[in-house]
Amino acid sequence: MGLASVIALFGPTGIGKTAVAVALARRLRAGGEDPVAISADALQVYAGLEVLTGAADAAERAELEHRLLSFLPVDATFSAGQYAELAHAEIDDALAQGRTPIVVGGTGLYLRAALTNLKLKPPPPEGARERWTAELERRGAPALHAELARRAPWAAETIDPNDRQRIVRAHELLDGGDLEPPGGASQLWTGEMRHPTLLAGLVMEREALYARIDARVDAMLAAGAREEVLRANAAGASDTARKALGFPDLLAGDEEGMRRRTRNYAKRQLTWMRKLAGVATIDVTGLDADEVAHRIDRLRRRPDPTPEAA
Known part of the structure; x- marks a missing residue:
């Protein structure tokens, strides 16, 4: 098969997905491609929570265009169904322009919504x-x-x-009769994609990941994450915006609670990744972003990429 037209990066919070996407973009440009990043994060859609959600900063956005970041006010509600429509449009538009979409995220449902044609749940019954x-x-x-x-x-x-x-x-x-017990193959875990896609799952030795998470939380606090939360709370943050990892903890001044919740969330993300069909896992322990980008590019150029660890 030829090169995958879409590259997707998934992994737990704090593992360095954005840095890898930027390094991968440099490599793709050197090979004549024109990359664009498309976020698959449920909370990075909110303007004003960039520090708390770990959204790409100004320097990273200057090096690699990022779409579906910081476009909603914090008082807006948002759903996976709404996201799917926007993500499909952004991916299709990028491909139509001859660009290479790099879908980057740690929200499993949003990643699947971006890459597949999920039948998402309907709005709730009236009232x-x-x-x-x-x-x-x-x-x-x-x-x-x-x-x-x-x-x-x-x-x-x-x-x-x-x-x-x-x-x-x-x-x-x-x-509404729309929640049924599990049975049969779940649409969520099928390998069917809207476009030929290389799905790279980033993993790391657990203690190293937890150390990175703690350092990341410290950096967020130093950069004003709690002040972001207080401003968003005062602005009437929606229930969905309040789902941002660490929002309730920092609102209560519980920094240790944020660290604990972040580590637990990373565990759930890794559990989700193990269910993904066709994912190629890459152990990034001890590797810098350029080395990880090289492995992803090499994996993409194999004649028949397999979901084996790279």
């Missing part, structure tokens, strides 16, 4: 969100999670008891 949100405020997330466990134990198993948004959404879907 369901308001009713369950009111119940959430009255009874609290753990109580609603316990009720979800009674109504749909298979759904509750995959949701943290304090994940307010997902708990409400699960109850909404149950009310």
Whole structure:
């Protein structure tokens, strides 16, 4: 087969995906290609949360054009379905212009939404969100999670008891008859792509990753992440914006809670990656961004890329 027309980079928070994308872009340009990065991160869509969400900074954007970053105000709600429409348009537009899209993200659902034609869940039934949100405020997330466990134990198993948004959404879907028990092949994990795609999954030795995460949190705090959160809170940040990793912790002044939550999130991202069909995993422990970019480029140029570790 020929070169994959789309390159996708997935990996846990703090592993250095943006730096790898920038290094890969330099390599692609040296080979005559014109790369453009397309974000597949659920929270980097919000303007004003760039430090907290680890969005590409001004220098990185100057070296590599990034799309679908910082285009929504913090009081706006946003869904995977809305993202899918935008991501498909950006990828298709880039390809039509002869450019090479590099899809970069750590939000698994958004990555799949960008690369495939997922049948995403419909909006909730009329009034369901308001009713369950009111119940959430009255009874609290753990109580609603316990009720979800009674109504749909298979759904509750995959949701943290304090994940307010997902708990409400699960109850909404149950009310509309759109949340069904697992069975058969999930569309989410099929290998079907909209375009020929090299999917590179970045992994790292766990202790090294946790050290990077702690350093990343320290850097975010030094760069004003808590001040971002306070401004967003004062501006009426939406429920979806408040899902940004560390938002509730920094709002409460709990820096250690942010570190702990970030490490736990990285574990979930790695679990998600193991389910991805056709992913080529690359252990980046001890490698710099240029070395990782070289491995991705070499993998892409194989006559028949396989999902083996690179």
